[in-house]
Amino acid sequence: NAGVTQTPKFQVLKTGQSMTLQCAQDMNHNSMYWYRQDPGMGLRLIYYSASEGTTDKGEVPNGYNVSRLNKREFSLRLESAAPSQTSVYFCASRVDQPQHFGDGTRLSIL
Amino acid sequence: DQQVKQNSPSLSVQEGRISILNCDYTNSMFDYFLWYKKYPAEGPTFLISISSIKDKNEDGRFTVFLNKSAKHLSLHIVPSQPGDSAVYFCAASADNNDMRFGAGTRLTVKP
Numbered sequence: 427n428a429g430v431t432q433t434p435k436f437q438v439l440k441t442g443q444s445m446t447l448q449c450a451q452d453m454n455h456n457s458m459y460w461y462r463q464d465p466g467m468g469l470r471l472i473y474y475s476a477s478e479g480t481t482d483k484g485e486v487p488n489g490y491n492v493s494r495l496n497k498r499e500f501s502l503r504l505e506s507a508a509p510s511q512t513s514v515y516f517c518a519s520r521v522d523q524p525q526h527f528g529d530g531t532r533l534s535i536l
Numbered sequence: 537d538q539q540v541k542q543n544s545p546s547l548s549v550q551e552g553r554i555s556i557l558n559c560d561y562t563n564s565m566f567d568y569f570l571w572y573k574k575y576p577a578e579g580p581t582f583l584i585s586i587s588s589i590k591d592k593n594e595d596g597r598f599t600v601f602l603n604k605s606a607k608h609l610s611l612h613i614v615p616s617q618p619g620d621s622a623v624y625f626c627a628a629s630a631d632n633n634d635m636r637f638g639a640g641t642r643l644t645v646k647p
Contacts, residue, residue, distance in 0.1 A: 430579070457633065468540065468625055468637030469580070476633060484634065516579055523632065524570055527579030 428452055430528035432517050438534045439507045447502040447531050449517030457520050458500035459484075460492060462513040463530075469516060475500055507535045539563045540628050542638035549645050555613040557641050559626030562607065566628040566636075571600060571611045574623045574640070583624070584611070616645045 433448045451458065456477050461469040461484075471484030475494040489511060491503045500519075504511055512535045518525040541560045549555045557571075567588040572580035586593040586600045586609070593600050599612045613620055626638040 459633075466639055468538075468542075468627075468639050470637070471634060474633050482633070485636075518579075520632075523568060524572075524582035524585060525635065527572075527581070529577065529579045 430517055430519055430526055432515075432528035432531050434531060435529070436532050438536065439504075440536055441508060443507050443535075445504045445507060445533070447504075447515055447517075447533070448499070449501065449528060450499045451517075451519040451526070452498065453519060453521070453526065454497070455519035455521045455526070456497070458494065459518040459520075459525060460490075460500070460502045461516045461518065462486065462511075463516060464513050472502065472515075509535050511535055537562075538636075538639075539566075540626055540636045540638040542624075542626055542641050544641050545639070546642045546644070549616045549643065551618055551645055551647050552615045555611075555616045555620065555643055555645065557611040557613075557624050557626075557643065559609045559611075559638055560607060561609075561628050561636075563628070563630060563636075564607070565630040568629050568632075569600070569602060569609050570627045570629075570635075571598075572625045572627060572637075573620075574625060580625055613643075616643075618645050618647050621645050 430451045459474040460472040473492040515531045517528045570585040571583040574580045623640045629635040
C-alpha cells in the first residue's frame with residue numbers, strides 16, 4: 427500500500443521553464459492538497475481539491491496551477507518557474523483528519 | 537502573517553526524560569490542532585491531535601495540552617527515546633482544508 431506517491435523526487439529547472447509535479451494516492455481519499463516548505467517556515471498551502479472536479483486557492487497560490495485529473499491524481503504546474511519557487515513540495519490527501527503526506531519533491535530553480 | 541508559531545527551533549533532551557514542545561497561535565477561529573513528526577527526506581507523519589472542546593489528549597507516550605485562553609498548545613513526550621529525534625510541526629485549522637503550520641522544532645534525544 428503506497429499511500430501518497432509524488433514524482434519526481436528531485437528536479438532542477440532553469441528560470442522560465444515549465445514543470446508539472448505529479449501526485450497520486452491509493453487510499454480513495456476525497457481531498458488532496460499541495461504545500462511548499464521553505465527553510466524557517468512551516469508548510470504553506472498552495473492549492474487544494476476538496477473533491478474530484480473542484481480546486482481552490484490556498485495561502486500561496488500565485489505562480490501555480492493545479493489539475494485534479496481524477497479521484498487519485500492531483501498535479502501541480504509551474505508555467506514559468508522562478509527562483510523564488512525553489513522549495514520542497516509536499517502533496518497530501520485525506521478523507522477525514524489527519525492529512526497523509528507524500529515524501530516530497532525537492533525543486534531547485536536556477 | 538504566521539498564525540501558528542513554534543518559537544523554539546531546537547530542543548535537546550536526555551533519553552528517558554520528558555520532552556516538551558510548545559506552540560502558540562493567533563487565530564481564535566482555529567478549532568482543531570495537530571502535531572506531525574518529520575524525518576529527513578520523508579513527508580510529515582501524523583502524531584496526535586486535539587479538538588478545541590478538549591484540553592488534553594493522550595496516546596501512549598504522547599500527550600497534547602491545549603490552553604485556549606492563552607492560545608497555546610504543547611506536546612509532551614514521556615519518556616523520550618532516541619527514535620523520537622525528528623522535526624515536530626504544530627498545525628491548526630479553522631476549517632478542514634486550510635491548515636496552518638508552525639515552522640517546526642527539531643528535537644534531539646541523546647542516549
